[in-house]
Amino acid sequence: NGSDVFEGVVYRQLSSIPAQPIKWLWPGKFAKGKLSIIAGNPGLGKSQICASIASIVSTGGQWPVDRTRTDPANVVILSAEDDAEDTIRPRLEAAGADLDRIYLLQAIRGEDGNSGEIYTRGFSLVSDTDRLASLIGKIGNVDLVVIDPITAYMGATDSHRNAEVRSLLAPLQALAQTLNPAVIAVSHLTKAQGVEALQRIQG
Numbered sequence: 001n002g003s004d005v006f007e008g009v010v011y012r013q014l015s016s017i018p019a020q021p022i023k024w025l026w027p028g029k030f031a032k033g034k035l036s037i038i039a040g041n042p043g044l045g046k047s048q049i050c051a052s053i054a055s056i057v058s059t060g061g062q063w064p065v066d067r068t069r070t071d072p073a074n075v076v077i078l079s080a081e082d083d084a085e086d087t088i089r090p091r092l093e094a095a096g097a098d099l100d101r102i103y104l105l106q107a108i109r110g111e112d113g114n115s116g117e118i119y120t121r122g123f124s125l126v127s128d129t130d131r132l133a134s135l136i137g138k139i140g141n142v143d144l145v146v147i148d149p150i151t152a153y154m155g156a157t158d159s160h161r162n163a164e165v166r167s168l169l170a171p172l173q174a175l176a177q178t179l180n181p182a183v184i185a186v187s188h189l190t191k192a193q194g195v196e197a198l199q200r201i202q203g
Contacts, residue, residue, distance in 0.1 A: 022034075025070065027066060033176050037150075038184060041188070047081070054092060056070060070143075072101065108121050123153055133179060148185075
């Protein structure tokens with residue numbers, strides 16, 4: 001990849017790195033290959049916004065305001081707070097989504113190394129990002145991954161410690177950069193008062 005190594009330090013001369021334009025999912029709003037955050041207080045429609053975005057991606061629809069059109073693509077959703085049957089599907093149907101292009105990551109299944117028993121557990125960004133990458137590869141043509149809310153998938157990571165959160169999100173950002181979907185994570189705001197909303201996003 002053109003990198004050099006000196007005493008264990010990997011580095012590159014900037015002039016050897018070709019400039020690349022950003023590839024947009026929604027021009028000027030959400031970029032492919034990047035992690036974005038939708039944050040706000042409870043009950044303001046964050047999940048509904050994600051359903052609308054997923055619907056537009058799945059159908060190759062038009063974006064609001066600028067009326068640009070996106071190519072139809074597949075969507076992977078991780079949702080810890082809403083039920084698939086009575087909330088997620090009806091919400092996406094109401095938004096006009098192509099349900100054949102929407103995939104819900106529900107759980108992780110594996111085999112206990114000691115007992116050999118099969119277990120099922122929730123997805124975790126701490127240990128399962130590679131499994132998410134494998135699923136995206138299997139489905140193919142995935143332009144959008146929605147994680148709602150991201151704090152539900154952080155395991156024991158302290159969402160108020162910036163360093164811990166950055167360490168956890170690094171593999172997710174690498175996944176986005178490698179496989180090129182736009183990753184949109186939903187987050188709540190902290191209860192701090194008198195500061196800008198941007199400074200109230202957890203972690």
